[in-house]
Amino acid sequence: MDTLTQANVLEVSKLSAEALREFFHGNYLALRVPEFCLHYAEIVANLRNKMSEFTHYRMAEDVAVKKIGFTIFETENKPEHLQHYFQHATVYSEKIRNLCHPYQNPMDTFHILLDENWPAGANLESCSMGKMTPCIFRLLEADYSDGLPAHQDVLSRDLPKELKFITLLAQAAGNIYLSLPEEGGELLLWDIKPDYEEYEALKEHRHDFIDTSKLSSEPIVMKPRNGELILFRSDHIHAVSSAKNVNRIALSCFVGYYGDDQPLTYWA
Numbered sequence: 001m002d003t004l005t006q007a008n009v010l011e012v013s014k015l016s017a018e019a020l021r022e023f024f025h026g027n028y029l030a031l032r033v034p035e036f037c038l039h040y041a042e043i044v045a046n047l048r049n050k051m052s053e054f055t056h057y058r059m060a061e062d063v064a065v066k067k068i069g070f071t072i073f074e075t076e077n078k079p080e081h082l083q084h085y086f087q088h089a090t091v092y093s094e095k096i097r098n099l100c101h102p103y104q105n106p107m108d109t110f111h112i113l114l115d116e117n118w119p120a121g122a123n124l125e126s127c128s129m130g131k132m133t134p135c136i137f138r139l140l141e142a143d144y145s146d147g148l149p150a151h152q153d154v155l156s157r158d159l160p161k162e163l164k165f166i167t168l169l170a171q172a173a174g175n176i177y178l179s180l181p182e183e184g185g186e187l188l189l190w191d192i193k194p195d196y197e198e199y200e201a202l203k204e205h206r207h208d209f210i211d212t213s214k215l216s217s218e219p220i221v222m223k224p225r226n227g228e229l230i231l232f233r234s235d236h237i238h239a240v241s242s243a244k245n246v247n248r249i250a251l252s253c254f255v256g257y258y259g260d261d262q263p264l265t266y267w268a
């Protein structure tokens with residue numbers, strides 16, 4: 001069934017409960033599904049005259065990343081931003097769906113396949129404030145010197161009052177790659193999952209990024225392919241190298257694992 005292309009990386013031709021279990025049990029840092037989306041070029045063509053809709057993260061204008069949609073991370077757990085996030089969750093998902101039209105949003109397909117394949121199903125993540133939004137478009141601007149620097153994504157740190165999220169056993173990022181530069185734009189994954197105190201000690205004092213010279217091991221380096229879905233352990237340290245000449249565009253979400261007999265969840 002499965003081809004192992006690289007240590008720590010599982011490559012499969014389609015999603016299955018077995019591959020997802022192997023991945024969430026920590027046997028692999030990444031799960032790759034090549035040719036997941038066959039109409040990536042058409043979706044990118046749709047976006048061509050919508051580039052002004054991509055905006056920087058509100059609190060990170062200096063970082064090479066822009067997005068369409070709104071993420072929980074951007075709320076910084078502030079009441080006014082949280083209210084906006086939960087009130088507009090479906091507005092953003094509809095917007096992304098419309099930008100893919102007449103094609104199905106491949107992220108919707110991914111979420112359906114998670115539900116179909118995972119024995120306990122999969123659903124949109126929610127908390128006491130409401131349902132979350134399912135995905136964003138993300139663009140890494142070409143020719144910034146440092147790409148997306150190393151960091152770790154942990155939902156319970158974004159929403160510390162929502163005790164449910166402490167029980168997440170693993171957090172992954174699901175990215176469907178739509179436009180990639182020939183040079184640069186590699187995904188770097190470290191087999192390192194620091195706890196809060198360890199993460200604070202690794203920080204380099206620019207946003208939540210860390211100083212990779214303090215890490216004890218080398219990352220695995222993956223070059224995503226157009227149309228590919230990559231699920232990777234975003235609760236481990238990861239980074240994206242700078243894209244050369246061409247903007248790097250993907251659809252992106254997180255996937256949460258609470259145990260084999262629990263539904264998977266997804267959100268942005």
Ligand SMILES: O=C(O)CCC(=O)C(=O)O
Nearest residue numbers: 173175187234240250252
């Ligand atoms: O675009 C990528 O390959 C990974 C981006 C990232 O850091 C994330 O999804 O958390």
